Amino acid sequence: MRQKPTPREMRVLRAVEDGCSLKVAAERLGIPVSQVSHILSSLYTRLKIKDLSTSYHTRKDRRRMAVSICKREGWWDIVPEEEFLTTWEGGHALIVEYGDCEFYGRCQCGKKFGMVTPDRFTDGCFSGKWERHVMRDL
Numbered sequence: 001m002r003q004k005p006t007p008r009e010m011r012v013l014r015a016v017e018d019g020c021s022l023k024v025a026a027e028r029l030g031i032p033v034s035q036v037s038h039i040l041s042s043l044y045t046r047l048k049i050k051d052l053s054t055s056y057h058t059r060k061d062r063r064r065m066a067v068s069i070c071k072r073e074g075w076w077d078i079v080p081e082e083e084f085l086t087t088w089e090g091g092h093a094l095i096v097e098y099g100d101c102e103f104y105g106r107c108q109c110g111k112k113f114g115m116v117t118p119d120r121f122t123d124g125c126f127s128g129k130w131e132r133h134v135m136r137d138l
């Protein structure tokens, strides 16, 4: 017996239904990418969709599976609208820390993204690594 997804999980699933990137979905929903990733993971767990591989195509397959399960179970059209509350708890937010004279990037979950010196530091210098990390979680 599968457990019905929460309205929040359904909203995220609807946002990624067309196979868009997590970044696009996050923009549509107005929440951080890490939050989209986190919510999809818990949705897959709830629907008992196993994490067989982390390849790009498999991620799409898992989304399709989630969509078809929800449609088959009659959950697709009965989602109440709710205000989307962003929570950072237990997520994968990108954290940048300043050391003695360098910047360190890491994820909220503990994953490290290395170090850069101030002359090479830019707003996006850790975001590529962080984004790949968050994407791989799905």
Ligand SMILES: [Zn+2]
Binding pocket: 091, 092, 093, 107, 108, 109, 110, 111, 133
């Ligand atoms: Zn993380």
